[in-house]
Amino acid sequence: MVDRIAEIWGTRTPYPKDGLWPVRVDQALDATVTEGDVDRWVQSACVLCSNGCACDIAVKDGAMVGIRGRAGDLVNHGRLGPKGLFASWQGMSGKDRLTRPLIRENGRLIECDWDTAMDRITQRSRQLLEERGPLSHGFYTSGQLFLEEYYALAVLGKGGIGTPHMDGNTRLCTATAAAALKESFGADGQPGTYADIDSCDAIFLYGHNMAETQTVLWSRVLDRIAGPDRPRLVCVDPRDTEVAKYADVHLAVRPGTNLALMNALVREVLANGWADREYVRAHTLGLDELRAAVEPWTAEAAAAVCDVDAAGIREAARIFGTSSRVLSTVLQGFYQSAQATAASCQVNNLHLLRGLLGRPGCGILQMNGQPTAQNNRECGADGDLPGFRNWENPNHIAELAALWDVDPLTIPHWAPPTHAMQIFRYAEQGSIEFLWISATNPAVSMPELPRIRNILAKPGLFLVVQDLYLTETAQLADVVLPAAGWGEKTGTFTNANRTVHLSDKAVEPPGEARSDLDIFLDYARRMGFTTLRGEPLLPWAGPEEAFEAWKECSRGRPCDYTGITYDRLRGGSGIPWPCNTANPEGRERLYEDGIFPTDPDYCESYGHDLLTGATAGPEAFRAQAPGGRAILKAADYRPPHEEPDGRYPFRYTTGRTAYHFHTRTKTGRSRVLTSAAPTAWVEISPDDAGRLGIREGDLVKVTSRRGRIEVPARVSDIRNGTVFAPFHYGYWDQDGAPAEHPTAANELTITEWDPVSKQPVFKNAAVSVEKISDATGPAPAPTTTASRPAAAAGPRSIRPTAGGKDAEATERVGGSPPRFPDAVRRGPQGGTP
Amino acid sequence: MNLKIYLGMLRKAEQTLAESFRQVAAGHAAEPDVHFLCHTLATQCEEHSRLLLPVVQRYGEDPSDNEPERIHAEGLSATRQGPVGLLRDLQDLYLLASLVDVTWAMVKQAGSALRDRELLDVVSRCDGETAVQLRWLQTRMKQAAPQALVVAR
Numbered sequence: 001m002v003d004r005i006a007e008i009w010g011t012r013t014p015y016p017k018d019g020l021w022p023v024r025v026d027q028a029l030d031a032t033v034t035e036g037d038v039d040r041w042v043q044s045a046c047v048l049c050s051n052g053c054a055c056d057i058a059v060k061d062g063a064m065v066g067i068r069g070r071a072g073d074l075v076n077h078g079r080l081g082p083k084g085l086f087a088s089w090q091g092m093s094g095k096d097r098l099t100r101p102l103i104r105e106n107g108r109l110i111e112c113d114w115d116t117a118m119d120r121i122t123q124r125s126r127q128l129l130e131e132r133g134p135l136s137h138g139f140y141t142s143g144q145l146f147l148e149e150y151y152a153l154a155v156l157g158k159g160g161i162g163t164p165h166m167d168g169n170t171r172l173c174t175a176t177a178a179a180a181l182k183e184s185f186g187a188d189g190q191p192g193t194y195a196d197i198d199s200c201d202a203i204f205l206y207g208h209n210m211a212e213t214q215t216v217l218w219s220r221v222l223d224r225i226a227g228p229d230r231p232r233l234v235c236v237d238p239r240d241t242e243v244a245k246y247a248d249v250h251l252a253v254r255p256g257t258n259l260a261l262m263n264a265l266v267r268e269v270l271a272n273g274w275a276d277r278e279y280v281r282a283h284t285l286g287l288d289e290l291r292a293a294v295e296p297w298t299a300e301a302a303a304a305v306c307d308v309d310a311a312g313i314r315e316a317a318r319i320f321g322t323s324s325r326v327l328s329t330v331l332q333g334f335y336q337s338a339q340a341t342a343a344s345c346q347v348n349n350l351h352l353l354r355g356l357l358g359r360p361g362c363g364i365l366q367m368n369g370q371p372t373a374q375n376n377r378e379c380g381a382d383g384d385l386p387g388f389r390n391w392e393n394p395n396h397i398a399e400l401a402a403l404w405d406v407d408p409l410t411i412p413h414w415a416p417p418t419h420a421m422q423i424f425r426y427a428e429q430g431s432i433e434f435l436w437i438s439a440t441n442p443a444v445s446m447p448e449l450p451r452i453r454n455i456l457a458k459p460g461l462f463l464v465v466q467d468l469y470l471t472e473t474a475q476l477a478d479v480v481l482p483a484a485g486w487g488e489k490t491g492t493f494t495n496a497n498r499t500v501h502l503s504d505k506a507v508e509p510p511g512e513a514r515s516d517l518d519i520f521l522d523y524a525r526r527m528g529f530t531t532l533r534g535e536p537l538l539p540w541a542g543p544e545e546a547f548e549a550w551k552e553c554s555r556g557r558p559c560d561y562t563g564i565t566y567d568r569l570r571g572g573s574g575i576p577w578p579c580n581t582a583n584p585e586g587r588e589r590l591y592e593d594g595i596f597p598t599d600p601d602y603c604e605s606y607g608h609d610l611l612t613g614a615t616a617g618p619e620a621f622r623a624q625a626p627g628g629r630a631i632l633k634a635a636d637y638r639p640p641h642e643e644p645d646g647r648y649p650f651r652y653t654t655g656r657t658a659y660h661f662h663t664r665t666k667t668g669r670s671r672v673l674t675s676a677a678p679t680a681w682v683e684i685s686p687d688d689a690g691r692l693g694i695r696e697g698d699l700v701k702v703t704s705r706r707g708r709i710e711v712p713a714r715v716s717d718i719r720n721g722t723v724f725a726p727f728h729y730g731y732w733d734q735d736g737a738p739a740e741h742p743t744a745a746n747e748l749t750i751t752e753w754d755p756v757s758k759q760p761v762f763k764n765a766a767v768s769v770e771k772i773s774d775a776t777g778p779a780p781a782p783t784t785t786a787s788r789p790a791a792a793a794g795p796r797s798i799r800p801t802a803g804g805k806d807a808e809a810t811e812r813v814g815g816s817p818p819r820f821p822d823a824v825r826r827g828p829q830g831g832t833p
Numbered sequence: 834m835n836l837k838i839y840l841g842m843l844r845k846a847e848q849t850l851a852e853s854f855r856q857v858a859a860g861h862a863a864e865p866d867v868h869f870l871c872h873t874l875a876t877q878c879e880e881h882s883r884l885l886l887p888v889v890q891r892y893g894e895d896p897s898d899n900e901p902e903r904i905h906a907e908g909l910s911a912t913r914q915g916p917v918g919l920l921r922d923l924q925d926l927y928l929l930a931s932l933v934d935v936t937w938a939m940v941k942q943a944g945s946a947l948r949d950r951e952l953l954d955v956v957s958r959c960d961g962e963t964a965v966q967l968r969w970l971q972t973r974m975k976q977a978a979p980q981a982l983v984v985a986r
C-alpha cells in the first residue's frame with residue numbers, strides 16, 4: 001500500500017530509452033470494501049485532466065466504490081494519479097448532488113419536475129427566437145462532456161438555432177493549443193504521442209507544470225529520469241516546480257515574456273546552423289520572415305526582457321539544437337499568457353526547423369487542460385466547426401448543410417464562431433438574453449470575477465445551468481438542470497494525444513438527474529428542430545447513435561473516426577485517431593511524411609496575423625501555395641499590457657495544484673484531496689516576503705485594479721517579484737459568495753485575451769501585496785509540489801502533506817506493457833488486468 | 834519636387850491615425866481587444882511617422898500644400914457609444930487607415946522612380962503593417978456587425 005497523497009507519482013518503475021514503460025496497476029477502493037466484494041468492473045477513463053488515463057470503475061450494490069487503472073491501455077499502462085484514484089468516483093457521490101430540476105420563483109430556486117423546467121426553457125427560447133432571432137442565444141460548455149454531447153449541441157446550435165455564440169471553457173484551457181496547430185500546420189491535430197517520452201533524448205516543458213497538471217504523464221518522465229539514460233530536461237516556468245527540480249536548465253522567466261525567450265531560441269538554432277536545411281526547404285514556408293522577426297532577439301536581449309541568464313538560454317538552445325530526438329510539451333504558462341499563440345507557434349517552429357516531427361521521440365504535444373476539451377474542438381460546440389472544418393470555406397459549410405440536411409445559410413459562417421469572452425460581453429450588453437451553461441463554473445473560472453458575477457446575475461439574462469452540484473454559477477441561474485456525470489452515462493472522449501476512450505455507464509444517476517445528451521436531445525425535440533425534409537434534426541435515441549452520426553461528420557477530415565466503434569473500444573486500449581481504412585488501428589504520430597494539412601481546400605484555417613489576429617483570408621493563403629508545407633509563423637515580442645508599477649509592484653500568476661481540478665466540483669468532495677489542499681493561499685519568494693515583513697502563514701491582501709483576495713502566504717521558491725495563487729478556491733463550500741476574505745484567484749485577473757486564440761490572459765496581471773495579520777499556522781499549501789516551502793527559509797515545523805490510511809492505494813508492477821498498434825489490435829480479449 | 838507634398842501628407846495622416854486609434858482605445862475601453870490593440874497600432878503609426886522624418890527632412894517639409902484638401906481626414910472628433918457606435922468608429926478608423934495605405938503606395942511609386950533606397954526601405958518597413966491594420970479592422974468589424982446591426986438594443 002502506498003499513500004498516494006504523499007506519493008503523488010507513486011513508486012518508480014525505471015526504464016531505458018526505447019524501452020517500454022512498465023505496467024503498474026494502481027487501485028483504490030473504499031475502506032469498507034475489499035477486492036472480493038466488488039460486483040463488477042466497468043470500463044472508463046478518468047475525466048480529471050487531459051491525460052485520459054484508462055480505468056475500470058468498481059461497482060458494488062449499484063454504487064461506485066473504487067477504481068483501477070487499465071494495464072493494457074497505451075496512455076497510462078495501468079497507472080492513476082491522486083485525482084483519478086480518489087476524486088473520480090468519490091466526487092460523484094457528494095450528499096449535495098442535484099437530484100431534481102430547480103426553477104427560480106420570486107428570486108428563490110425551488111424544486112420542480114422536468115416538464116416544468118424544460119417548458120420554462122423552451123418558452124423563453126422560442127419567444128426570443130421569434131422576437132430577437134438566433135443571435136439572442138448563447139451556449140457555454142465545458143471540457144467535461146462526452147463527444148456525443150458536444151456533437152449533439154453543435155448540431156442543435158449550429159444547424160437548428162443557427163447561432164454563432166457557442167463556446168466552451170475549453171477557451172480557457174486549450175484554445176491556444178488548437179490555434180497554434182492551425183497556424184503552423186493548417187489544422188488542429190496533436191502531432192506527437194505520449195510514447196515519445198520513451199524514445200526522446202531531451203524534453204522541453206514550456207509553461208507546463210506536468211508534475212501537477214498531468215501527474216501520470218509525469219510518472220512516465222520520472223521513470224525515464226530514473227532509468228539508465230535519462231533525457232535532458234529544459235523547464236520554462238516562473239515557479240520552482242517539480243519539473244524545475246529535475247531540469248538541466250530552468251528558465252524562470254518573468255510572466256508575460258515568453259515570446260522574447262522563444263524568439264531567442266529560434267534565433268540561436270538558426271545562427272548556429274542547427275536547422276535541417278533540406279527539411280525546411282521541402283516542408284515549410286516563411287523562413288525569411290521568421291529569420292527577420294527573430295534577428296533582434298539575441299540571447300542577451302531576451303535575457304534582459306525575461307530576467308534570466310543569457311547562458312541558460314544558450315544552453316537550452318544547444319540542447320534543442322543538438323539532441324537527436326526532442327519532445328516538446330506546452331501548456332498554460334504559454335497558453336494563458338501574453339502573445340500566447342505567437343509563443344506556442346515558436347515551439348512548432350523549432351521542431352520544423354530541425355525536422356523533429358513524426359518520428360519516435362520527436363514530438364510536439366500542444367497539451368490540453370481538460371479531459372474532453374479535444375472533443376469540443378473536434379465537434380464544434382466551441383469556437384470551431386465540426387470535423388475541423390473551415391468557416392471561411394463555403395464548400396465546408398455546404399458539406400455540413402448536406403450532412404445535416406439544413407439550409408447552408410442557417411449555419412453561421414459569416415465570421416468566426418463567437419469566443420467565450422465575447423459571448424459574456426454580449427450578455428453584458430444585453431444582446432444575448434438566453435445563456436445555457438453546461439458542466440462549468442464561470443463564476444469562479446473566468447477572469448475578473450466581480451464583472452462575471454454581475455453579468456450572470458443580470459435580470460435581463462435568462463440563465464440555464466446544467467451541472468452535478470449547485471455551483472457558484474448554478475446559484476445565479478433561472479433554471480438548474482441536474483446532470484448525470486461520469487460513471488452514470490455512456491459516451492466517448494479523446495485525450496490530448498488523440499486517444500479515444502469509451503466510458504461506460506456503471507451506476508444509475510441520483511434522483512432524476514439526466515445525462516447531458518438526454519437533456520440536449522429533449523430540448524431539440526421540444527423545440528421541434530427539423531431538417532429540410534421535415535425529419536427531426538437530432539433523431540438519435542442514445543449515445544451510440546450520436547457517435548455513429550459523428551463518424552460520418554468526421555469522415556475524410558483529419559480527426560477521422562470512421563474506423564472506431566463502441567465495440568472496438570471495449571476491452572482493449574483506447575484508439576488514437578485518425579482511425580479509418582488507411583489507418584485501421586489508428587495512428588500514433590501525425591506528419592511522418594512531412595505533409596501537412598495546409599491544402600487550401602482541406603485546411604481548417606487560412607491563418608491570422610499573430611500580433612493582431614487579423615484573418616489572412618482565402619486569397620492570401622492560396623497565393624502562398626502552401627501545398628502541404630507547414631508555415632513558420634513569426635511575430636515580434638511586445639511587452640504585456642499590464643506591467644508592475646509603483647502601486648501594483650508585483651506580477652501575478654495563477655494555476656493549479658496537483659490535488660484539485662478546476663473549481664473543485666469533484667476534487668473538493670474527496671476528503672483526502674481536500675485535506676491535502678483545503679483552502680486558498682498565495683506564494684511569495686523569501687526576499688519579497690522579507691521586505692514586506694511577511695512570514696509563513698501570515699494573512700495577506702493581494703490587490704489588483706479589479707479586486708482583492710485575502711489568503712495566507714506560503715513563502716516558496718517562486719521567482720522574485722512574482723506571486724502565484726491557485727485558481728480552485730471559489731465559494732460553494734463557504735456560503736456561495738465572497739465574504740470578508742475573498743479567495744478566488746480570478747477576483748484579480750484581467751479581462752484580456754490572445755488576439756488569435758482568444759484565450760484569456762490568466763497568467764499576467766499587476767498586483768500589490770500587504771500583510772493583514774499574523775499567522776495562526778502554516779499556509780494550507782501542499783509541501784509535495786511547487787508550493788512547497790522555500791528551501792532558504794530555514795528550519796520550520798510545517799507538516800509534510802500526507803493522506804494517511806484513506807489515501808492508500810495498491811500498486812501492482814508487472815506484466816507485458818502495451819505497445820502500438822498491438823494494444824489496439826488485441827481488442828476485446830486483451831487489456832483487462 | 835511634389836513628392837514632398839505627399840510625404841508631408843503621409844506623416845500627417847499617420848499622426849492623425851495614431852491619435853484616432855488612441856481615441857477609440859479610450860472610448861471603447863470596455864472592449865478589451867479593441868482597447869489594447871488600438872494602443873498597439875497607435876504606437877505603430879507613431880513609429881511610421883518617426884521613420885519617415887529623415888526622408889521628409891531630406892526632401893524638405895512643404896506644409897504649403899497647394900492642392901487643397903477636398904476630403905478632410907481630420908481624425909475622430911469624439912468616439913461613439915454602444916455596439917453600433919463601436920462599429921462606426923472602427924469604420925472611421927478604416928477610412929483613415931485606407932488613406933494612409935494608398936498614400937504609402939503613391940510614395941512607394943515615387944521612391945521607385947527616384948531609386949531612393951532609403952525611402953523604399955522605410956516603405957517596406959511600414960506599408961505591410963498598415964495593410965495588417967486594415968485587415969484587423971475588417972476582421973473586427975465583420976465580427977461585430979451582425980450583433981450590432983441585428984440584435985443590439
Ligand code: SF4
Pocket residue numbers: 046047048049050051052053079080081082083084085213214215216217
Ligand atoms: S493523470 Fe489525469 S487522467 Fe490520469 S488519473 Fe490523474 S487526473 Fe485522471
